[in-house]
Amino acid sequence: MDFEAVIGLEVHVQLKTRTKIFCGCATDFGAEPNTRVCPVCLGYPGVLPVMNEEAIRKTILAGLMIGCDITRHSKWDRKNYFYPDMPKNYQISQYDLPLCLGGKVGAVGVTRIHLEEDVAKSFHFATNSGVDFNRAGTPLMEIVSEPDMRTPEDAFNYLTALKEILVTGGVSDCDMEKGQLRCDCNVSVRPVGQVTFGEKIEIKNMNSISGVKRALEYEIPRQINALKRGEKLQQETRRWDDDDGKTFLMRTKEYAHDYRYFPEPDLMPVVVDDTMLAEIRRQLPELPEARRHRFVAQYGLPDYDAGVLVANGALANFFEQAAGKNPKAAANWIMTVSEITTTPIQPEHITELVAAIDAGQISGKQGKDVFAEMLAAGKPPALIIKEKGLAQVSDTGAIEAFAEQAIAANPKSVADFRAGNKAALNALVGQVMKLSKGKANPQLVSSVLAKKLQGS
Secondary structure (H helix, E strand, O other), X not given: OOXXXXXXXXXXXXXXXXXXXXXXXXXXXXXXXXXXXXXXXXXXXXXXXXXXXXXXXXXXXHHHHOOXXXXXXXXXXXXXXXXXXXXXXXXXXXXXXXXXXXXXXXOEEEEXXXXXXXXXXXXXXOOOEEEEOOOOOOEEEEEEEOOOEOOXXXXXXXXXXXXXXXXXOOOOOOOHHHOOEEEEEEEEEEEOOOOOOOOOEEEEEEOOHHHHHHXXXXXXXXXXXXXXXXXXXXXXXXXXXXXXXXXXXXEEOOOOOOOOOEEOOOOOOEEOOHHHHHHHHOOOOOOHHHHHHHHHHHHOOOHHHHHHHHOOHHHHHHHHHHOOOOHHHHHHHHHXXXXXXXXXXXXXXXXXXXXXHHOOOOOHHHHHHHHHHHHHHOOOHHHHHHHHOOOOEOOHHHHHHHHHHHHHHOHHHHHHHHOOOOOHHHHHHHHHHHHOOOOEOHHHHHHHHHHHHHHO
C-alpha cells in the first residue's frame, strides 16, 4: 500500500516595528535580559494595553501581498493558558475575526493571518531556569496554511517563498536565528486515494527552513513505517532534534486545548476603512516572483542569477542600481559576496568596475584585485586603479613596439607559430606582457602579434 503525507504549517512571524504591540517598549534584539519591559508587557494588574497601529498596517500589508481578504471589522480575544513565559496567564490574540482571510503562496492556500502578542523566552540551565520578558509583547503574526503540501520539498518551497515576500514588503526581517520566524508543522499520512486525513502529529517550534525539511523527511517515513507495522498513531506533539536527526515525543493530546477564548475587554475592535486600506495598497511592493521574471526579461539574467538576487530584497535593489550596461557582469560581482549590501562598496562602484574591465582599462584578473580593495577600503575603482598603477596600456603604437622586441628576441616561438603551432603565440604574448610590466591589454597584444607574424 502506498501512502502520502498531508502537511500544514503554522508560521509565527515577528513584525518589524520599533515598539511592542500594546506598549512603548523597544523591540530591539539582543538587549540585556528583562531590560525592555514595563508594567504592561509584564502583565501587572490594572494596566491597560494601547494598540500599535503600525502592527495592524504591516499585518494587512502581508495579507494583501498574498491575496488575502481583509476583514474590515476584527476584534481581539483573550486566549487563556498558564505558562511561565506568559506573564498575564492569557495572551491577547484573535480568534473568530482575524485581520486576514484566505490567500495563497504559490499553490499553497492560506487559511488566515491573525495578529497577537509574542511570549517571553525561557532559558534552561544546569540547575535552574530563567525567563527573559524582553520578547513578551512583540507583535507576532500567525500565518496558518491549508493542508495543501504533500512533500518536505513543498514545505521548504512554501516557507522560502513566504519569507521572501515578507522581507520584500518590509513586514519582517524573518531572521530565524533571532526567532523572528518560527514554524509548527502539522503532518499526517494516509493511503493514497483516501480522502480523510490521518492522525495529525505536530512538530513544534522549528527555527530553520532547512530544519523543517529535514524533520519532515524523518517524520513522514516514521509514521508510514508505524502504520505498516500495524501500529495505531495518536495525536501528539513532537520536537525535532537536529543533531540526532530525529523527532521525539513531547506530549500526547487526544483533544485540542480549551483556551476559553473570550473578547478582550480592554481593546476596541479594529475597523479598517477605505482610506486606510487604500494607503496600505499604495505600499505594495513588486513581489519576488514578478521581480524574478522581470530580471530575466529586462536584464537578460539567467534564472539562477535572478533567483539569488531576488531572494534578498536589499541585494536585488543593490543590483538594480549597479546593473549599468553589462547587468550579467554586475550580477557576477555582486553574487561573489553574500553580504555585499553591508560592505563599504556602493552600487556605482560595481558599475565603474565592470565598465573599466569592458573598456580594456584593466584585465579581469586585475579586476579581482581592485574588487578586493573596494571591499576592504570602500574606495571607488578609478581611484584604486590610479593609486596602484593598474591601468592597461591600450596604445597600439606602444604595444607594436613591445611586440617587435618580443619577435626579435624569440625566433624559436616565431618559427613554431609560422609552422602551425598556434599555441606558440601565447609565449610571445607573455613576453610582451613582461616587457610592459603587465600593463598591456592582452587581447590587443594577441591581435597585434598575430597580424605582424602573419603579415611578415
